[in-house]
Amino acid sequence: MRVVHYLNQFYAGIGAEEKAGIPLEARAGAVGPAKLLDQLLGEGARVVATLVCGDNYAVEHQQEVIASLVAKVREERADLFVAGPCFDAGRYGMAAGALCSAVHAELGIPVVTGMSEENPGADLYREALYIIDSGTSPAKMREVVGKMAALGKKLVNKAAVGLPAEEGYLRRGLLRDQLVEDTAGKRLVDMILAKVKGEPFESEMLPAQFPPVPMPPPVKDLSRAKVMLVTDGGLVPKGNPDKIEPRAATRWGCYSIEGRSDLRGEDYEISHGGYDPRFVQEDPDRLVPLDAARELEQSGVIGKLHHEFISTSGLSNPLSNTRRLGREIAEKVKKEGVDAVILTST
Amino acid sequence: MQLTLARHPIAELRFGASTYLDKTTLVIDREELGRLLLADGSLQEVRFEIVHPGESCRAGPVFDIVEPRAKEPGCSPDFPGVLGPPLTAGSGTTRVLAGAAVTVLSEKSTDESRGVTGRVLEMSGAPAEASPYSSLRHLVVVPRTRPGLAKHAIEKAYRLAGLRCAVHLARAALGQPPESTHPFEPVGPARKGREGIPRVAYVGQIFSRQRKPAVDEPVLYGLNTDGMLPVVLDPDEWLDGAILPSYHSSIGGAETYFYQNHPVILELYRRHHAGDLSFVGTVATVAGSDNFDRDRNCRAAANLVRWVLSAEAAVLTKYGGGVPHADLAETARLLEGYGIRTAVMVTDSSRDRRVESALLFNFPEVNAIVYNGGNGTRWTLPRAERIVTPSAEMAELLGGPIELGAANIIGVTNQQGASRLRGVVY
Numbered sequence: 001m002r003v004v005h006y007l008n009q010f011y012a013g014i015g016a017e018e019k020a021g022i023p024l025e026a027r028a029g030a031v032g033p034a035k036l037l038d039q040l041l042g043e044g045a046r047v048v049a050t051l052v053c054g055d056n057y058a059v060e061h062q063q064e065v066i067a068s069l070v071a072k073v074r075e076e077r078a079d080l081f082v083a084g085p086c087f088d089a090g091r092y093g094m095a096a097g098a099l100c101s102a103v104h105a106e107l108g109i110p111v112v113t114g115m116s117e118e119n120p121g122a123d124l125y126r127e128a129l130y131i132i133d134s135g136t137s138p139a140k141m142r143e144v145v146g147k148m149a150a151l152g153k154k155l156v157n158k159a160a161v162g163l164p165a166e167e168g169y170l171r172r173g174l175l176r177d178q179l180v181e182d183t184a185g186k187r188l189v190d191m192i193l194a195k196v197k198g199e200p201f202e203s204e205m206l207p208a209q210f211p212p213v214p215m216p217p218p219v220k221d222l223s224r225a226k227v228m229l230v231t232d233g234g235l236v237p238k239g240n241p242d243k244i245e246p247r248a249a250t251r252w253g254c255y256s257i258e259g260r261s262d263l264r265g266e267d268y269e270i271s272h273g274g275y276d277p278r279f280v281q282e283d284p285d286r287l288v289p290l291d292a293a294r295e296l297e298q299s300g301v302i303g304k305l306h307h308e309f310i311s312t313s314g315l316s317n318p319l320s321n322t323r324r325l326g327r328e329i330a331e332k333v334k335k336e337g338v339d340a341v342i343l344t345s346t
Numbered sequence: 347m348q349l350t351l352a353r354h355p356i357a358e359l360r361f362g363a364s365t366y367l368d369k370t371t372l373v374i375d376r377e378e379l380g381r382l383l384l385a386d387g388s389l390q391e392v393r394f395e396i397v398h399p400g401e402s403c404r405a406g407p408v409f410d411i412v413e414p415r416a417k418e419p420g421c422s423p424d425f426p427g428v429l430g431p432p433l434t435a436g437s438g439t440t441r442v443l444a445g446a447a448v449t450v451l452s453e454k455s456t457d458e459s460r461g462v463t464g465r466v467l468e469m470s471g472a473p474a475e476a477s478p479y480s481s482l483r484h485l486v487v488v489p490r491t492r493p494g495l496a497k498h499a500i501e502k503a504y505r506l507a508g509l510r511c512a513v514h515l516a517r518a519a520l521g522q523p524p525e526s527t528h529p530f531e532p533v534g535p536a537r538k539g540r541e542g543i544p545r546v547a548y549v550g551q552i553f554s555r556q557r558k559p560a561v562d563e564p565v566l567y568g569l570n571t572d573g574m575l576p577v578v579l580d581p582d583e584w585l586d587g588a589i590l591p592s593y594h595s596s597i598g599g600a601e602t603y604f605y606q607n608h609p610v611i612l613e614l615y616r617r618h619h620a621g622d623l624s625f626v627g628t629v630a631t632v633a634g635s636d637n638f639d640r641d642r643n644c645r646a647a648a649n650l651v652r653w654v655l656s657a658e659a660a661v662l663t664k665y666g667g668g669v670p671h672a673d674l675a676e677t678a679r680l681l682e683g684y685g686i687r688t689a690v691m692v693t694d695s696s697r698d699r700r701v702e703s704a705l706l707f708n709f710p711e712v713n714a715i716v717y718n719g720g721n722g723t724r725w726t727l728p729r730a731e732r733i734v735t736p737s738a739e740m741a742e743l744l745g746g747p748i749e750l751g752a753a754n755i756i757g758v759t760n761q762q763g764a765s766r767l768r769g770v771v772y
Binding site: 127161163164171172173174175176177178179180181182183184185186187188189191192193195196197201203204205206207208209210248274275276278315316317318319320321 | 475476546555557558608610612613617622623635658659661663668687689691692694695696698699701704706707708713714715716717719720722723760762766767768771772
């Protein structure tokens with residue numbers, strides 16, 4: 001197994017902050033912590049090159065450093081790329097994360113790094129990478145590099161990787177399926193017994209944490225505002241021209257309501273698998289309240305109703321996808337000069 | 347009310363000239379059984395096949411799986427409200443052909459969200475390891491309904507075929523000595539002598555109003571659940587035929603078999619008998635169709651747990667997808683507000699395998715969560731030597747090799763508590 005190790009100028013023994021501007025350079029064989037890695041990897045594996053870059057240089061010339069580092073790792077025909085451990089050194093952690101991501105994406109080889117949980121690089125890269133939890137103390141170097149070596153070998157050998165507590169990496173926030181001995185029913189009863197008796201128990205899922213959405217400022221003058229109707233209830237024209245999926249939708253559509261003050265069931269269908277659609281099918285205004293909005297427009301409560309409504313289907317959709325849909329819809333609304341949106345859901 | 351299960355373990359099913367139980371072998375007269383199922387006129391034809399664990403065999407699409415059970419004469423009826431009057435289930439002795447199953451197929455996949463294959467019974471390989479159904483001996487019922495029947499009439503025909511078949515087979519055990527008998531100690535909020543032992547209730551959703559039930563769709567004592575508010579049930583009612591799954595399989599899957607062998611209720615009973623907890627009863631509820639419906643149902647369920655069952659703790663399971671997930675969490679939140687501790691079981695909602703997409707609630711007090719997996723598991727099923735299915739097109743489709751997700755292999759992601767596939771955070 002051929003291993004390439006990345007270090008910053010400090011751990012490579014070149015110097016401290018005064019040497020943080022040095023560009024990327026390659027040393028044959030193992031230097032500094034790479035020697036320890038070489039030793040802990042044991043037989044059948046060796047560090048063939050140590051790549052070193054100053055912390056400032058790596059951050060300030062990131063694209064250039066990535067390109068030349070990837071080229072060097074390729075040249076070395078590496079089976080594994082290791083960076084750090086970076087402990088709580090922020091610039092070092094950011095560089096290690098970026099370099100590991102690039103090597104993995106471009107060369108497809110396993111990568112391992114190490115950081116403390118507080119390192120800004122950990123925040124940014126913990127989902128994408130295996131980051132061994134190094135803590136903040138370099139005194140733990142041997143222990144940390146040992147975990148990096150063990151995990152790196154597993155990845156190269158395509159062996160099963162255990163859970164964060166077993167392997168020592170920072171929790172990535174991902175899910176995988178595992179066949180376990182006890183049924184869900186037994187686990188449920190075990191959990192309630194522990195909880196009601198005040199004993200420790202481990203929930204199988206972390207609590208959801210949604211960042212608060214700040215309340216937008218009020219519409220200054222509704223009687224002059226351009227208002228748009230947006231729904232995630234899946235109302236689409238007959239034939240579903242944009243092929244909006246009834247669950248986990250990846251698309252949204254924009255449909256004209258020009259010159260109309262009422263939506264008729266025979267012109268529309270509902271692409272949504274999560275609610276009883278009969279009442280909307282009977283009268284789509286129940287979901288997209290065009291009739292009521294026209295009245296508000298005519299009586300001057302709102303300035304103008306935008307001549308299209310936007311629709312998608314909000315069901316079983318991962319947040320990574322709904323964020324994109326939301327962003328795209330918001331861009332469209334902004335582009336149309338809309339001042340206020342009435343958002344209807346089911 | 348006291349239920350006793352009389353177990354007759356079944357090691358072999360085979361066809362013969364009459365239906366009888368010979369120790370652990372169940373011999374089935376398929377002509378007699380066919381006549382029984384064809385009698386009501388909804389089915390035009392019915393075939394039977396026997397399927398064994400470990401066999402290179404695939405059957406589908408599965409409509410339902412039922413354990414063969416029959417009541418002793420003089421007890422509550424078999425499947426009350428469906429095969430008999432809606433008298434309270436769960437009294438007297440029920441004969442159980444343990445290790446056997448009646449598996450009813452449908453002519454096509456009944457649920458769009460399952461795709462064209464529907465749910466498949468797989469008897470060997472990795473998927474079989476993950477499904478509790480693969481270790482059973484199945485009599486597979488392959489029905490053909492009369493042309494021109496409405497959808498609800500077709501589904502009712504499948505339902506009745508499965509239940510009638512299961513009762514008919516288990517009647518072979520009447521009058522024979524069971525291998526063992528299992529009486530359930532009566533439970534409830536008024537039991538004395540268990541002071542100081544945590545009082546635990548079970549709250550189970552049995553339907554989700556995301557879909558309108560068919561008028562004659564039997565779910566609770568034959569009722570289709572329309573207009574239903576949460577109701578207190580003795581646990582034995584669940585085990586003894588009062589509740590059936592909806593025609594639409596829920597996202598994780600729910601089958602009659604795991605109402606009869608309810609994993610949560612049986613575990614609560616086991617721990618009750620061991621003196622670890624005091625099982626005070628159950629509430630059957632539904633997931634709402636809108637916010638008012640949700641508030642009504644969740645509050646009524648939580649109030650029954652508090653005032654009728656006087657529980658200190660409750661375990662909750664769901665039926666269906668996202669709306670039920672949210673209703674389950676809201677019920678748990680209300681219970682926690684009453685000082686009643688909760689643990690909940692949810693199905694896998696994360697299609698992108700990110701923890702952030704896993705839950706549809708963020709109530710800090712609802713912090714004891716059992717998480718069933720599924721979205722991360724797909725298998726390529728090899729060509730099977732034997733395909734049991736109603737039509738040539740389905741045979742072609744299911745023949746294999748075919749790639750299917752965990753939720754399409756019946757039993758793997760069951761949300762009644764039988765699943766062993768867990769979502770693990772890493």
